[in-house]
Amino acid sequence: MDIPAMRASFAKATATGDEAPLYFYSHLFLSHPETRKMFPVSMAHQRDRFFHALGEVVAHVDDLDRVVPMLQALGRDHRKFGIVPAHYPAAGASLLATLRHFDDEWNPALEKDWSDAYGLVAKVMMEAAEAASDQPPWWDAEVVSHERRTIDTAIMWLRPEPGFSYQAGQSISLESDVRPKLWRYYSPANAPRPDGLLEIHVRAYDGGPVSTALVRRVGPGDVLRLGPPMGHIAFDQESDRDLLLVAGGTGLAPLKAVVDQVARYGPARRVDLYVGSRTEERIYDRAALEELGQEHPWLTVTFAVSHDDLSTLEQGDIGEVVARHGPWNSRDVYVAGPPAMVEDTTTRLLKDGLRPERLRSEVFAPSRLGPSLDGEVTQ
Structure with missing residues (x-):
């Protein structure tokens, strides 16, 4: 694979700002209308996610120790959207169509490299999703307390269903019925406890659909959904340094x-x-x-x-x-x-x-x- 050429090609697409994500999702929804129901009504929040994740892969494609765990985590995480193996070729075809559209120097060799690379990405993600098939794609979590600390900040305590596990420093995605199909990542503010409770800190931002709902609309007794934990700033438990x-x-x-x-x-x-x-x-x-x-x-x-x-x-x-x-x-x-x-x-x-x-x-x-x-x- 010509990695520098692939990076240059991807840079041309990302340089267009919103145009590349809009083209990608338009192509996906037109060619595979059944995928539209997997996404929120408004795509304003969602449309950058795919290209952001792809950008991380492109930037670190020559660092397998970093890329493979990231792809495995994404494969497990994408189960919450209802993604199955049949959806991966659809996304791949739309990705190639998007890159081809925005690259005036596109050629058969570049198309093959991107096709092969996406095939490897999809394989790692699908295998990770299959390995996690004994776990639910998400867990329900009851809000047991909700305290507004400032006008725009709240601390919630959640009680997840049994079986939910994570490590200190990891992030989990939350979804609320107030904002269906919109997931936002938050890091628990406590290490795993015997009672399983999670302390979640939320700051509402103007126009932030999930954070605003969690601060201003959610209260005790409501049920949220939790996605599987992601690495992010996960604490190194093997080190004993200060x-x-x-x-x-x-x-x-x-x-x-x-x-x-x-x-x-x-x-x-x-x-x-x-x-x-x-x-x-x-x-x-x-x-x-x-x-x-x-x-x-x-x-x-x-x-x-x-x-x-x-x-x-x-x-x-x-x-x-x-x-x-x-x-x-x-x-x-x-x-x-x-x-x-x-x-x-x-x-x-x-x-x-x-x-x-x-x-x-x-x-x-x-x-x-x-x-x-x-x-x-x-x-």
Whole structure:
């Protein structure tokens, strides 16, 4: 396979912005109308997903240790949409049609390379889906509590059906009857517990169809659906090094789960948790974190604000504050939060000498704008 040529071809499609995803789904729905029912009424939120996942594969196609587990996780995850082996050739044909449409230098050799590559991708995903056939495609989970911490942030506790399992730091997708067929990823804020409960942090964004529903419409007694867990920032349980955890916004959730993992299961080590916010009042889980710090002498929690001159907390962007307290080169480091915060923090840490293999990060960003709760399409 000519990987550079395939990457160049894919870059031409992605350079068109929305046009390539729109072409792909239009081709898929016209050639295979039976697939339309698998997707939400509004495609505003969904249409980027396929090309984003494909972009990850294209970017790392020469790193099989990274790509294969990602494809296996996608294969297991796609079972929740009702995808069966017969759907993979349909998607492949539409993908080739899309790439061909946007590449003025398309040729038979490139078509063969893409066809072969997609065949391998589909094979890995289908095999993973088949291996998971003894598990349900999703699990129901009852909302047992729902607390609004700020005007746009809520913490929910969910009770999944028996058999649902995950690891600290992983993400799970949620779907609500308020927004059917729209799934959004959230990271539990606790390690696995004997009672199976999950702590979920949600921040509503204007036009964010799922997050807005979860914060403003969902309440105790409602039932959500959970997809299988995905790797994302999964905690390395084999390491016993001290930890540096850096959180912004609801990126706090997976890092709080890491703290809980250490508290419940060890091994004992020093943990420094830094939590950044624009203003002091938006630190939505402060009381719980301070309680954890008092309960566990191995844990130090530091809060910082970037746009609150009246606050007595540390001042500055959280990456800047973390760098002031370094160096952290002997630690395993986990960073989660908004894109700019993750980029700034990881750049500073690597510049200061942190080894890349000791750094794990996850970006928490709002999804594409979609219909409001009243049905108005916002974008």
